[in-house]
Amino acid sequence: MQHLIRLFSYIFHPLFIPFGGTLAYFLTAPRDFQEESELSYLLPIFILTVIVPILFYFILRNLKLISTIFAPTLQERKFPLLLSLILYFTVLFKIIPQYQAPELYFYFLGLILASLATLLLIYFKVKASIHLLGMGSLLFFLIALSINFEINITIALSLFTLATGLVTSSRLFMKAHTKGELLVGFLIGLFSQLLLVQFWL
Secondary structure (H helix, E strand, O other): OHHHHHHHHHHOOHHHHHHHHHHHHHHHOOOOOOHHHHHHHHHHHHHHHHHHHHHHHHHHHHOOOOOOOOOOOHHHHHHHHHHHHHHHHHHHHHOOOOOOOHHHHHHHHHHHHHHHHHHHHHOOOOOOOHHHHHHHHHHHHHHHHHHHHOOOOHHHHHHHHHHHHHHHHHHHHOOOOOHHHHHHHHHHHHHHHHHHHHHOO
């Protein structure tokens, strides 16, 4: 049971949230994207937001700048957040044209705002949960997609809400965060998307 609870911290690692939102967008958007067009988004976003961070993790670990994939200390968390910001900006400026996929564009812009807020909090010695930041961002994005495209994804929303609760329990069980840090992370993720949803919903 303990191993199962820990597993949720890996399955829903913040690393997978940007690509998860991208995949959710293409699965729900009623637009007639050609397969080649979808791959032109999915493949580079997967490489930039999943593969590149994994490679940098091994580099940082070998340099002893980070100890685990969860970056437990405030100092260690600066490196993944800075890298995320660089990669998210790259995605915005090089991959996602605002006029063609505004929902996805503002989703990544929301992730940038959330990452910036979390990075700033580090300098105030506040350790907001990046796991819950990701879950809050993606959960609100799914809700907004459902409203925007007028589709019923109640089951998906229910399952993801359950997953959010399980990730929260996992982080508490692993003593990675306090309840307050988890709440702050979730609210940062949620409100960063809420602030921008007005531009595309």
